[in-house]
Amino acid sequence: MxxxxxxxxxxxxVEEANRILSPFGVRLEMLPKKKIEVQSSSxxxxxxxxxxxxxxxxxxxxxxxxxxxxxxxxxxxxxxFSSYVHKTIGCEGILKLLSGIEDRHAIxxxxxxxxxxxxxxHTFLGQSKGQISLYxxxxxxxxxxxxxxxxxxxxxxxxxLPEQKDRFSHRGAAFRAFGxxxxxxxxxxx
Ligand code: ITT
Numbered sequence: 001m002x003x004x005x006x007x008x009x010x011x012x013x014v015e016e017a018n019r020i021l022s023p024f025g026v027r028l029e030m031l032p033k034k035k036i037e038v039q040s041s042s043x044x045x046x047x048x049x050x051x052x053x054x055x056x057x058x059x060x061x062x063x064x065x066x067x068x069x070x071x072x073x074x075x076x077x078x079x080x081f082s083s084y085v086h087k088t089i090g091c092e093g094i095l096k097l098l099s100g101i102e103d104r105h106a107i108x109x110x111x112x113x114x115x116x117x118x119x120x121x122h123t124f125l126g127q128s129k130g131q132i133s134l135y136x137x138x139x140x141x142x143x144x145x146x147x148x149x150x151x152x153x154x155x156x157x158x159x160x161l162p163e164q165k166d167r168f169s170h171r172g173a174a175f176r177a178f179g180x181x182x183x184x185x186x187x188x189x190x
Contacts, residue, residue, distance in 0.1 A: 001027045002182075004114075005062045007035045007054050012142035013065055017175050020166050024179030028063060035064050041080050043068060043111045044123060051113035052121055061116035063178075067170060069144050071132060072105040073098060082144070091136050091147045104131040108148060110170035112178045124181065126173025141165060 006014055006028035014030045021028065035050035047066040054062045068082035074097060078085035085093070098104065112124040129151050136146040138158030145157035150168040157165045166172040 001025055003027050003029055005029050005031045005054075005058065005060060007031050007033055007050065007062055007064050009034050010142075013067075013171070016162070016166065016169075016171050017063075017065070019162060020172055020175040021179050024183045026179060026182060031062075035066075043080055043109055044125075046080060047111040047113035048121060048123060051115035055115035055117060055121075059117055061114065061119070064113045064115075065110060065171070065174070066113075067108065067110040069148065070107045070109060071098070072107075073101045073103040086143050091144055094132065094144065094147060095135065098132055104133075106130060106132050106148065108144075108170040110174040112174040114178060114182070119185075122178075122181070124174045124177040126170040126175070126177065128168055128170040128173070 002025060004026060006017065008014060008030060009032050011030065014028055017028050036053045037046050038049045040046050043066040047064050050066070051062055051064040054064065068079045070076045070079045071094070108128040108130070110126045113121065115121045131149050131151070133147050133149050133156055137156045138146050140160065140162065141158045145165070148157050149155065150157070153168065157169065
C-alpha cells in the first residue's frame with residue numbers, strides 16, 4: 001500500500017476515497033487542515049491551488065478534493081458554496097428553495113487534485129447527474145445525500161449501501177480515475 005496525505009476537514013470524504021482507492025493499493029492519511037482556498041467559483045481552480053500550496057509547504061505528495069452540488073433551476077447554486085450552504089440552510093433549505101419547481105435536475109461534481117514536488121500537478125474529474133428528491137430520504141452518507149437521486153436509480157445516495165453510492169458518485173468516478181493513473185505510474189516519491 002502507498003500512503004498519500006489527503007488535506008481535508010471532512011472525514012466522510014476520507015472514508016469514501018479510501019474505499020474507492022483500496023483496489024489500487026493506495027491508502028489516504030487524513031491531514032485535517034482546512035485547505036487554503038482561493039476565492040473562486042471554479043472547483044478546479046480551488047482544488048489545484050490548494051494542492052499546489054500544500055505540496056510546496058509539506059514537500060510531499062498530497063491530494064485535495066473539491067466538490068459541490070449544482071442545481072439547474074437555481075442556476076448552479078450552491079456549487080462551490082456547497083459546504084457553507086449545507087452548514088447553514090441544509091437539505092431542508094434546498095428543498096424549500098425548490099418547492100413548486102418542476103425542474104429537479106442537478107449534478108454533483110468532484111475535482112481531485114494530486115500534487116507532488118517531483119510529478120507536478122494532475123487533476124481528475126468526476127460527475128454524477130440526477131434529480132433533487134421531493135423530500136429527504138435515508139440516513140447514510142453525508143451532506144446532500146438524502147436529497148440526491150442519480151439518474152436511472154430510485155434511491156437517494158443516503159438510502160444506498162456505501163459501495164452502491166461509490167458506483168454512481170462523482171467521488172467514485174474522480175478517485176477511480178486518479179487510482180488507475182497513479183497505479184500505472186510510480187508517483188509516490190517526493
Ligand atoms: P474540505 O474542504 O475540508 O475537503 P468540505 O466538506 O468543506 O471539506 P468542499 O468544500 O469540497 O468540502 O464542499 C463540498 C460540500 O458539498 C460538502 O461539504 C457537502 O455538503 C457537499 N457534498 C460533496 N460531496 C457530497 C456527497 O458525496 N454527498 C453529499 N454531499 C456532498
